[in-house]
Amino acid sequence: MLTLSSSAEPKLTFHRLMLRCDVSDENIVNASPWNWSICMGERLSVMSSNSFMKYQFMATLSGFIEPVSGDFETFGTLSWPVGGEGGLDSKLTIDKGLEFLSSIYSDCLEVSLVSVDDFF
Numbered sequence: 001m002l003t004l005s006s007s008a009e010p011k012l013t014f015h016r017l018m019l020r021c022d023v024s025d026e027n028i029v030n031a032s033p034w035n036w037s038i039c040m041g042e043r044l045s046v047m048s049s050n051s052f053m054k055y056q057f058m059a060t061l062s063g064f065i066e067p068v069s070g071d072f073e074t075f076g077t078l079s080w081p082v083g084g085e086g087g088l089d090s091k092l093t094i095d096k097g098l099e100f101l102s103s104i105y106s107d108c109l110e111v112s113l114v115s116v117d118d119f120f
Helices: 053-059 094-104 106-112
Strands: 010-018 036-039 068-073
Touching: 094 106
Parallel strands: none
Antiparallel strands: 010 036, 010 068
């Protein structure tokens, strides 16, 4: 979900964005570059049977990894909805939401030997 005050200007813009799509081959990327914008009030749903590509998309938006090529710009705060409409808090950025959730589940992660990166 995107949150900001004005609906006239784009809040998230992709310029020739290319993401890695295969965990075993870094040369496999999305078929065509993404060039689009999302404005206030619009919603984006990432639907794919390729879980690795979904991970790449979220990790790129949160700043954990760099895209293969291209870039994106955010003009405000990107929130990370978890478990339904509105998410934890519309003012939380993706990385702060992850930090919050990893602190809540830290005991489970330690017992399971799952790193925060794997959790994300």
